[in-house]
Amino acid sequence: MTKRNIIQTLILSCVLASVYGQSSIAIELNTRGFYSAGLSYQYALDEAFTIGATMEIPLGFAADRGLDKAGRLSVFSRYNGAESSLYWEVLPEISFLWLEQELGNFVTLMLGADVELGYDFGEAKLGFLTGLEYNPLMFFDPGAFVQSTFEGSGQAAPPAGWYANSGLNWRVGLTTAWELGDHFDLGFNAGLRLQPVTDAPLFSGFPYGNLPFFSELSCVYSLD
Amino acid sequence: MGNKKTFWCLNLFLTLTLFGCANILELDRLVPQTVKENSGLPSLEIEVFDQRALIHYRAYGFTPGDTSGQTITFLMHGSLSDMKGYLDIAPQLTADTPVFMWDLRGNGLSERVPAKELSFRWMCEEIESVRRLVAPNSKIILLGYSWSGIFASLYAAQHPENLEGLILIEPPGLKGEYQDIAGSALNLLGSGYLGMAYLSEFLSPIDHEMIDFRSLAILEAGVRDFFVDIDNRPTMPVWRVGGLAVSVWESEVISGMGYEYDYTHGLGTFPHPVLFLATDHSPIGYDFQQRTNTNEFQDPRLVKIPNAGHRLIVEQPEAVTQALQDYIQEVIHD
Numbered sequence: 043m044t045k046r047n048i049i050q051t052l053i054l055s056c057v058l059a060s061v062y063g064q065s066s067i068a069i070e071l072n073t074r075g076f077y078s079a080g081l082s083y084q085y086a087l088d089e090a091f092t093i094g095a096t097m098e099i100p101l102g103f104a105a106d107r108g109l110d111k112a113g114r115l116s117v118f119s120r121y122n123g124a125e126s127s128l129y130w131e132v133l134p135e136i137s138f139l140w141l142e143q144e145l146g147n148f149v150t151l152m153l154g155a156d157v158e159l160g161y162d163f164g165e166a167k168l169g170f171l172t173g174l175e176y177n178p179l180m181f182f183d184p185g186a187f188v189q190s191t192f193e194g195s196g197q198a199a200p201p202a203g204w205y206a207n208s209g210l211n212w213r214v215g216l217t218t219a220w221e222l223g224d225h226f227d228l229g230f231n232a233g234l235r236l237q238p239v240t241d242a243p244l245f246s247g248f249p250y251g252n253l254p255f256f257s258e259l260s261c262v263y264s265l266d
Numbered sequence: 267m268g269n270k271k272t273f274w275c276l277n278l279f280l281t282l283t284l285f286g287c288a289n290i291l292e293l294d295r296l297v298p299q300t301v302k303e304n305s306g307l308p309s310l311e312i313e314v315f316d317q318r319a320l321i322h323y324r325a326y327g328f329t330p331g332d333t334s335g336q337t338i339t340f341l342m343h344g345s346l347s348d349m350k351g352y353l354d355i356a357p358q359l360t361a362d363t364p365v366f367m368w369d370l371r372g373n374g375l376s377e378r379v380p381a382k383e384l385s386f387r388w389m390c391e392e393i394e395s396v397r398r399l400v401a402p403n404s405k406i407i408l409l410g411y412s413w414s415g416i417f418a419s420l421y422a423a424q425h426p427e428n429l430e431g432l433i434l435i436e437p438p439g440l441k442g443e444y445q446d447i448a449g450s451a452l453n454l455l456g457s458g459y460l461g462m463a464y465l466s467e468f469l470s471p472i473d474h475e476m477i478d479f480r481s482l483a484i485l486e487a488g489v490r491d492f493f494v495d496i497d498n499r500p501t502m503p504v505w506r507v508g509g510l511a512v513s514v515w516e517s518e519v520i521s522g523m524g525y526e527y528d529y530t531h532g533l534g535t536f537p538h539p540v541l542f543l544a545t546d547h548s549p550i551g552y553d554f555q556q557r558t559n560t561n562e563f564q565d566p567r568l569v570k571i572p573n574a575g576h577r578l579i580v581e582q583p584e585a586v587t588q589a590l591q592d593y594i595q596e597v598i599h600d
Contacts, residue, residue: 144486
């Protein structure tokens, strides 16, 4: 792992949030795989259980650099089982992703769930997180470029259709958060994204998106 | 609690519906098979440090292993590439020497090998393994494009007695301090690379097929400033890129945020003229080669290919072919 790798894989999120009773709305700008803008809605069913959804679309300058159109719709929930200073959270999430780029067009589904276990110091939290991400299938329309790679190989080009993605990622890492005054919250997650159920080699050491490393830095400003 | 049940039931229903509708294909069909899986492809078995591997090859003007002592020109492609881009150029170089080219192990349609067998030491030994098999009684003119320029230079330093000429097409800096002059070829936080990070969330690199497929996006992404017109990038003909290979190669030269290496030992005594082809639209183009790599050889011949970037073999194939023909003719008839 080099400094270059770490910079390359850092997801930056800047969030502006506002609370209205049991609801909260947030807008965010981030580098979640592409420069994007997101709109998020959360509803607190009770003190512990929250559900929500995030819609995320790329900003214009992502276009024509291998990533023409992309987006994500995530439905998530959060259960906070805080007891005194110890806390634990469960964060299941379902994401629909679409991506139009040089390789072709994708519509994929990703199922994931993180579990956090940590200690709340009051103005700061430090915890351990682990979770699974499963990508059960995708719709894929191979682009002309992918088709062209088969020319002259004596092999048939791939048809459009449903393709199975057997990827199961296991996330494990540390999570921490700070309250900075009445309005600012900083959060940072970092760790490894591994493939626990295959005997394939782990591809690491280069920022081509093949890294097992992940890191997420978020800065939240609450209007209230 | 009722809300929770509804939420999870909806999720389960949606997932099962998607599974039920799917006639699922395997992702490994998204890249062509290698010679290991497809015996109909032309292949040779080489032995590199006691490890055997099948390579995909083309030979022009001779039968591999039967050279009658004549000089052979070897063509080696660069990273994220294979020999497909040379299919038009190679036959035009046979006026003075037969030509042999192959997909490097771990690249193109050659067999995939573990990461440790893709190190520079192994890549250099691969050249010698191919020579022993294909042209055991001949000298060779060795062409290395981009990354292979490093491998070819290492080979030239170790086995000058086997070479009659050396051609380097825009090699990276042969010393870390040279590469620092070019700056980072990686465009950190460029949207193309971020796109790769995005892919990593749902295209897990569980095998070579997947990492090769995903690496294709880099080839077309225009992330690197290697083109005359980045908005009208020439497509690089390729069958299949070697994703793991480029990962290993880049890792071998990167240290922190910089470069610390020196592959110039022994180059100063290389006894033959060395042809450098370099362009005017590449960070490791003509000016870079003039300031750096050419100074490591006794007799460098630096030729500028104008109006081209790092993909000069597809942007200016005629100029490249002419320069190669001129050089081969010179060293053969000297």
